[in-house]
Amino acid sequence: MSPRSGRRAGDTDTRQEILAAARSRFAEDGYDATSLRSIARLADVDPALVHHYFDGKADVFTAAFELPLQPEVLLPRLLDGPPDELGERVVRLFLGVWRGPGAEHIVGILRSALTHDAAAAMLREFMTATMLEGVARAVDTDRPRTRAALCASHLVGLGVLREIIGFQALRDLDDEEVVAWVAPTLQRYLTGPLPD
Amino acid sequence: MSPRSGRRAGDTDTRQEILAAARSRFAEDGYDATSLRSIARLADVDPALVHHYFDGKADVFTAAFELPLQPEVLLPRLLDGPPDELGERVVRLFLGVWRGPGAEHIVGILRSALTHDAAAAMLREFMTATMLEGVARAVDTDRPRTRAALCASHLVGLGVLREIIGFQALRDLDDEEVVAWVAPTLQRYLTGPLPD
Numbered sequence: 001m002s003p004r005s006g007r008r009a010g011d012t013d014t015r016q017e018i019l020a021a022a023r024s025r026f027a028e029d030g031y032d033a034t035s036l037r038s039i040a041r042l043a044d045v046d047p048a049l050v051h052h053y054f055d056g057k058a059d060v061f062t063a064a065f066e067l068p069l070q071p072e073v074l075l076p077r078l079l080d081g082p083p084d085e086l087g088e089r090v091v092r093l094f095l096g097v098w099r100g101p102g103a104e105h106i107v108g109i110l111r112s113a114l115t116h117d118a119a120a121a122m123l124r125e126f127m128t129a130t131m132l133e134g135v136a137r138a139v140d141t142d143r144p145r146t147r148a149a150l151c152a153s154h155l156v157g158l159g160v161l162r163e164i165i166g167f168q169a170l171r172d173l174d175d176e177e178v179v180a181w182v183a184p185t186l187q188r189y190l191t192g193p194l195p196d
Numbered sequence: 197m198s199p200r201s202g203r204r205a206g207d208t209d210t211r212q213e214i215l216a217a218a219r220s221r222f223a224e225d226g227y228d229a230t231s232l233r234s235i236a237r238l239a240d241v242d243p244a245l246v247h248h249y250f251d252g253k254a255d256v257f258t259a260a261f262e263l264p265l266q267p268e269v270l271l272p273r274l275l276d277g278p279p280d281e282l283g284e285r286v287v288r289l290f291l292g293v294w295r296g297p298g299a300e301h302i303v304g305i306l307r308s309a310l311t312h313d314a315a316a317a318m319l320r321e322f323m324t325a326t327m328l329e330g331v332a333r334a335v336d337t338d339r340p341r342t343r344a345a346l347c348a349s350h351l352v353g354l355g356v357l358r359e360i361i362g363f364q365a366l367r368d369l370d371d372e373e374v375v376a377w378v379a380p381t382l383q384r385y386l387t388g389p390l391p392d
Contacts, residue, residue: 107310110310110356111307111310113360113361114303114306114307114310114356114360114361120360120361120362123361124361124362124363124364127363128363128364128365145365146365146366146368146369146377148365149357149363149365149366150366150377150378152353152357152363153350153353153354153356153357153358153363153366154349154350154353154354154381155353156352156353156356156357157348157349157350157351157352157353157354157355157356158349158350158353159353160306160310160349160352160353160356161345161348161349161352162349164309164310164316165309165310165316165319165320166316166320167320167323167324167345167348167349168320168324169324169341169342169344169345170342170345170346170349172342173342177391180391180392181342181346181385181391182346184384184391185350185381185384188380188381189377195373195376195377195380196376
């Protein structure tokens with residue numbers, strides 16, 4: 001996110017300093033324990049400046065790691081439409097992220113999460129605090145977080161095998177075929193009856 | 197696998213030399229292009245000795261990387277039972293692998309596959325050549341490899357999020373709950389009608 005107004009020399013530097021401080025604090029303390037105040041302190045800027053540049057903690061996080069996932073943009077798109085097409089919208093959004101700018105950063109974050117406990121904790125807390133909570137809140141059923149996490153598990157594996165490792169049988173599917181196969185699964189996870 | 201008979205001093209060394217040569221050849225040439233003969237040549241042993249210690253290429257591969265996945269053991273277990281419980285057997289087998297010896301090597305292989313193209317190619321070829329082919333052959337429907345790959349994508353993601361990254365919402369599920377949620381998905385992927 002660029003400064004909203006009053007751009008002047010030094011703005012870019014200040015923003016970069018805030019992001020560098022954010023990467024450091026998130027990596028050290030995890031997502032939950034990091035406050036915008038502690039980031040401001042490390043960057044040696046007034047906390048109001050952090051709020052000037054960013055719309056809250058999730059926004060700082062996605063900018064710091066250049067993630068193409070902005071919950072405040074993505075969630076409304078997910079929730080806008082018939083409830084019985086939620087699974088389909090989730091799959092389409094997921095496929096769009098891989099085709100969009102910044103997809104390579106997902107690979108980096110995922111790789112770090114498999115290698116470093118701190119990165120794993122950070123990713124876990126971020127996803128729990130933002131994406132999953134958002135989807136879960138939208139799903140007015142029992143066990144919303146279980147349902148959202150089951151969806152995430154399928155999509156992460158699909159991303160790893162189809163986009164990163166490059167399984168031919170999955171690469172041979174075009175996006176519409178992926179939607180046709182996977183959307184009913186996510187729909188059941190999100191809105192289907194609890195299993196016995 | 198230990199030598200079948202005639203154990204004598206030097207057996208363990210020979211086996212280890214074969215495995216070291218196998219790791220080197222698989223890493224360099226990939227799974228498909230590596231022959232038992234080329235492994236024997238690098239280990240400077242007679243090819244018959246490789247056949248003495250191992251039941252073919254997949255067996256050498258799983259031993260070389262200490263993978264707790266032996267297709268010749270796992271596949272018959274998958275295929276033994278009613279076809280409409282295939283999804284459930286796949287999930288149970290998958291959960292069993294994570295509880296069994298050598299599970300930490302899966303993490304290592306997966307991590308390598310996300311980092312090194314060669315490791316990704318190796319894992320891809322091995323899974324395609326053994327596990328997926330085996331499941332696919334057992335599924336007497338259209339597009340068996342697509343079906344098997346969709347199952348794999350769900351299970352890999354479940355493994356990454358539940359076992360490696362440690363998503364709480366997934367850790368909170370016991371194995372029976374995972375079976376109840378995920379088995380119907382895999383059953384549909386394996387034996388359900390093709391989507392429109």
